[in-house]
């Protein structure tokens with residue numbers, strides 16, 4: 037039998053040491069794993085978190101070994117580059133902060149006590165991904181470490197951190213019917229040390245197989261297979277392999293079949309199964325990425341509450357135990373490597389090794405259906421032949437290692453739809469932020485409709501979309517860029533309706549389920565955080581938009597949620613009371629009196645006059661929720677980000693004469709009219725003079741030009757608000773308001 041000895045206690049952390057000798061003598065700090073040295077400075081903003089080489093050391097008792105036994109050190113994650121020393125001698129280096137790796141120490145262990153030292157580095161470099169991205173690159177031994185002792189004849193421990201057992205289920209649905217499915221299960225094993233025979237058990241059937249050159253295969257037929265059927269029924273089987281030496285490996289697996297159709301989207305076990313879910317980073321307030329099992333489990337409970345059926349585990353390989361939780365709870369997973377934002381000519385080898393480790397170590401998870409090659413990788417340097425070749429090699433590697441899954445990639449919004457890189461992965465997906473970073477919400481709809489019309493035979497997904505929201509900020513007139521919880525809810529209401537009308541989107545993933553650390557950010561009143569989460573980074577507060585998705589996706593737990601609980605002081609005489617519910621009927625009570633019952637779906641809006649302090653209550657069935665609102669004379673400026681300079685309200689709604697041009701028209705509409713076009717022509721010339729680089733990239737990129745035409749002039753002006761004064765905007769709008777729009781031809 038193999039034996040594992042956990043090595044998570046009694047470590048000494050040494051922040052500064054020039055070499056292993058110095059690291060062995062410096063005082064250091066006693067710590068236990070998991071650990072990161074950026075738990076605090078990686079989350080407090082300023083982009084000044086410590087990036088460099090730190091050391092971990094501990095004493096290591098040599099275990100009593102029987103003849104021929106082998107001993108490995110096993111690391112579940114060391115970010116980002118680790119050098120492993122034993123008794124002062126460097127034994128191994130591993131480049132990649134998110135995957136498991138092992139070091140054979142059999143011949144190096146001394147009898148009695150040994151000195152184990154690990155240098156871990158998260159500094160800038162030009163070849164280990166990630167190097168440029170919107171999240172904190174925490175450094176440390178942030179997952180577990182253990183000693184693994186195996187018999188002389190053992191399942192392979194030396195192949196990209198794999199377990200030496202691989203299970204490939206091939207499901208056949210009898211006439212497309214999920215009820216009567218068969219499956220062929222192929223169990224492959226790799227063994228070292230001269231194994232001759234292996235006993236393999238799968239789904240309670242047992243077979244013997246001869247081992248030739250360290251490899252064996254056993255095949256099983258399941259006539260009436262219990263399918264792994266997503267969140268409805270994530271049934272798991274177990275496969276086990278045993279050698280005469282006593283070494284045993286086990287793995288769970290799930291029987292399912294899936295495919296993506298360009299017109300109909302994702303299918304699971306023969307039926308349409310639109311993937312609708314969220315993304316997750318592996319970090320949390322106060323602990324960085326040094327997550328405990330309880331934290332992983334809590335995240336999964338929140339995911340089950342919202343009712344997602346898919347997860348994009350961005351932007352790197354996540355912990356084994358989290359993929360296990362996805363298997364157990366039926367989440368369909370997009371797994372990926374951190375080949376992100378900036379393509380590095382010296383980084384090709386690292387993308388290939390990180391992808392090989394991701395696939396080899398996670399092959400048996402039924403939850404994983406695809407391998408993500410990259411994320412927004414053209415954002416910093418466009419599409420080069422080296423980047424294309426890097427993608428071809430990754431794509432081929434995935435197919436060679438795993439014929440059972442498809443490849444994908446997440447594209448940045450300005451990547452031209454006809455770019456050759458889009459032809460490499462099996463399916464594509466775009467990250468769009470219209471209605472947040474730029475443009476209007478409707479441009480998300482237009483983008484996908486255009487892509488789908490242009491490429492009807494290509495599968496397309498929506499890999500990222502979101503809007504930052506600080507729950508402190510509230511508004512009765514939410515607007516793009518105001519960082520209010522109110523706008524985030526409006527943003528997602530639009531996107532959800534957009535998605536509902538496009539079942540051919542094979543997968544959609546909210547960016548992000550949780551706020552996460554991006555130490556380079558300082559926005560929305562929280563330094564160091566990306567606040568696009570539907571839940572705060574400490575997992576303590578679910579924003580209104582969380583309940584919107586719960587209303588659409590959670591079909592198990594009836595509920596009603598009143599929005600705006602943090603919007604207490606309201607200046608409007610008649611206020612909107614909005615509820616989210618997964619029930620068809622809700623009732624509103626004001627100050628204890630029943631006011632109105634409404635039928636509908638997901639979103640329920642009421643208008644309520646307010647004049648004092650009111651108790652607002654929602655009810656559906658036995659579910660209730662209530663908030664308090666107060667009529668206020670003055671706007672509560674605590675609700676406003678940046679004392680209103682974050683939001684530009686040049687005009688009130690009734691400042692615009694209908695039938696005449698205004699800054700609320702799109703650039704395309706304005707430019708198509710000679711007079712209006714001439715007026716804004718001057719503006720765009722001065723803007724491009726000031727922002728030559730941006731203007732040039734727009735000129736060079738027809739996709740961006742097209743997007744700009746879909747933006748309103750007001751939206752454009754907000755993007756360059758530091759370049760125009762309110763007076764200039766007013767004057768421009770006055771001039772446009774003199775120009776009558778041509779009669780709309782019927």
Ligand code: GCU
Pocket residue numbers: 169170171351411412467500547566568
């Ligand atoms: C990008 C990127 C994310 C980032 C997000 C954002 O699409 O893929 O890593 O966090 O945009 O700007 O919020």
